[in-house]
Amino acid sequence: MSVPASTPAPDYDLVVVGSGAAGMAAAITAALGGLSVAILEKASHYGGSTAVSGGAIWIPDNPKMREGGMSDDREAARTYLAGETGNRMNAPLVDAFLENGPEMVSFFEKNTALQFEHRAFSPDYHPDREGAAMGGRVLDAVDYDGRRLGKNFDALRPPIADFTVFGGMMLNRFDIGHFMKMTRSPRSALHAAGLLLRHLGDRLTHKRGTRLVLGQAVAGRLAESVFELGIPMFLETGLTGISKDDGKVTGVRVDHKGVPMDIIANRGVVLATGGFPQDAARRAEHMPHVRAGARHFSMSPSASAGDAISVALDAGGHLVESNSNAAFWTPVSLLPGKEGPRPFPHLFLDRAKPGVIAVGRDGRRFTNEAASYHDFVQGMLGAGHHSAWLICDHRALRHYGLGAVRPFPAPYGHHLRSGYLKQGRTVEELARAIDVPVTELRDTIERFGLDAEEGHDRAFGKGSTAYQTYLGDAENKPNPCLAPLATSPFHAIEIFPGDIGTSIGLETDASGCVLDDKGMPIGGLYACGNDMNSIMAGAYPGAGITLGPALTFGYIVGRHAAANQPAPVPA
Incomplete structure (x- = not known):
């Protein structure tokens, strides 16, 4: 060659x-x-x-x-x-x-x-x-x-570093599912262990993992x-x-x-x-x-x-x-770094999950969080928001992660210290931390919680199509995309419009x-x-x-x- x-x-x-x-x-x-x-x-x-x-x-x-x-x-x-x-x-x-x-x-x-x-x-x-x-x-x-x-x-x-683990190990969709369940499923634990062993061998001779997936x-x-x-x-x-x-x-x-x-x-x-x-x-x-x-x-x-x-x-x-659009949109959050903030795309891992919503600076939801990344940004811009907040409760954070914050057992304290992840012991405390109206955010979360318990999002239809439920959590009932935000503390990440190409x-x-x-x-x-x-x-x-x-x-x-x-x- x-x-x-x-x-x-x-x-x-x-x-x-x-x-x-x-x-x-x-x-x-x-x-x-x-x-x-x-x-x-x-x-x-x-x-x-x-x-x-x-x-x-x-x-x-x-x-x-x-x-x-x-x-x-x-x-x-x-x-x-x-x-x-x-x-x-x-x-x-x-x-x-x-x-x-x-x-x-x-x-x-x-x-x-x-x-x-x-x-x-x-x-x-x-x-x-x-x-x-x-x-x-x-x-x-x-x-x-x-x-x-x-x-x-x-x-x-190389792949985007924030989408790899353990110094350059890539994961595909199936791998991600196994890593999320490795503490609850012996089969997933074995799958994750096999990947880790392969990666450890790679790092003896290469700067990053040689198992290439995705793009x-x-x-x-x-x-x-x-x-x-x-x-x-x-x-x-x-x-x-x-x-x-x-x-x-x-x-x-x-x-x-x-x-x-x-x-x-x-x-x-x-x-x-x-x-x-x-x-x-x-x-x-x-x-x-x-x-x-x-x-x-x-x-x-x-x-x-x-x-x-x-x-x-x-x-x-x-x-x-x-x-109709100049680019293929995706919402992004900004990870702090020594050379300035770097964008992290919110494609499919978090927005559709139960216990996650998005609100504008008015504290209100503005679109279907489980829609495609392109449609989500269209909804965000159509509502006049140049930035917004992804919000979840503690259960969702530890089960699914949020943005660059990985699920349990990965630690997340460094994201709090950097300011990437905001946290409040109560909804009211979170509202003050992200500077949105307290009453509106509390009412939004309460209304969403009532709909989630019934399995039907009356406001925007989150979890209403096969594509959306495909990205949710099949084990979550009655709707794979809906769950109340009920477990303290509460978390938020600011998101901005971005693209994956023109x-x-x-x-x-x-x-x-x-x-x-x-x-x-x-x-x-x-x-x-x-x-x-x-x-x-x-x-x-x-x-x-x-x-x-x-x-x-x-x-x-x-x-x-x-x-x-x-x-x-x-x-």
Whole structure:
């Protein structure tokens, strides 16, 4: 297996800018199609936002679910997406995704180290909408042994440290469930012990755990194939410009470790740098709450600052600005640190659990806490809150954790001392600690408690869909998402709007070719991943709706660049 190359050659058939799932998928597909390919990565690590993601991949009617005895209806998925996106739906791109997604899965399983497994039960985020599915559409990469990357392992972007335990040990959804129950279940205790033993062995020879799950498994498996195919990858190589000849893109200008270079791209350039989540100016331009003065935090790598989009705009491309949301939202809390606060995303571990509510600075609830992270922030901003509080009682804190506060038996005193976690012996004392009206908070908790005992949240319907109860606690009755806040002391964490990536991107056609403002393709210029405008048009239909299209359009782009024709539509 080769290591990341040191200096780019003068020319390649295809130059891919960005080393996340979309970029590596495009590079692998094009290389297997016979092209010479190079990957350029601005950061000092490869993997992009994929490597720090949850790793879910949404592909309706995929072959893995069919192998597992499940069925899906592609038209039903289209109906679901049409309901999610409304009149913003780009039908040709949606159809290209639905037609080529299953083919992409088969292609990568046959030709690469990327292997998938389906989630038999994983409801779409709005399961009551026509065309939604209860499971099968979400894929995960099979857990991966990072030692297979050899010397390239250390250059893989590590996971978010706050989502690991014991110095870099990763946990997937099943592992988390076992760790939460390890003091109550012998089976879970054995599972946790096995992981710990593996991790202890890893730490004898590596800086972190080598059992890769979630987005790390996606990035690691793709990277193995990149290196096995001999595709050179140049780190610390930022895009500074695009070369054109007679209207066609012919190459790139880059800064390679401080040295300016020109690289010819005979068949085209692929932009897959992760959008503009870390571009403060564009955030203010496209996110109304940021313009209004709200603090906003992105979980994306700092390198995703919109460089490729700026270059594409200079080359004649344009952004789609009609999406319902500029980004894929998530609430975040801020963990204090020596280098300043760092955001922690509240995705699915805490908000849906019984005994947890969210209130604004008026002490009142404002949305369904068990809704998806995207919908939750929409509700938060729609109610006019630039920050809010997640509140729970002591039982919920020790059973489920809250934000970065882990459940029993993990200690939490340091979070109290840092100010990350607020505490009150009574509801009134907590209200004063977080500066919300005492009467309103007490009334809110009392009303919620009465509804929780009956199992029905009259105000916002927490625990009213299969997706929501899936994230609750199945052992909690009568509703997996509802329990009174009754056990002292009471706790709170402040949350802010954040994102896991931008949805606004460059307009492309169904082959991933970047279009100009007249709707014509710019020859030799492609975009995929979050540099391409999301086919979800600002909606968030289900887990994996970023990585699914990223891999699929990376595949489509690679096929188009290699064959100069659209990817084949499976029979």
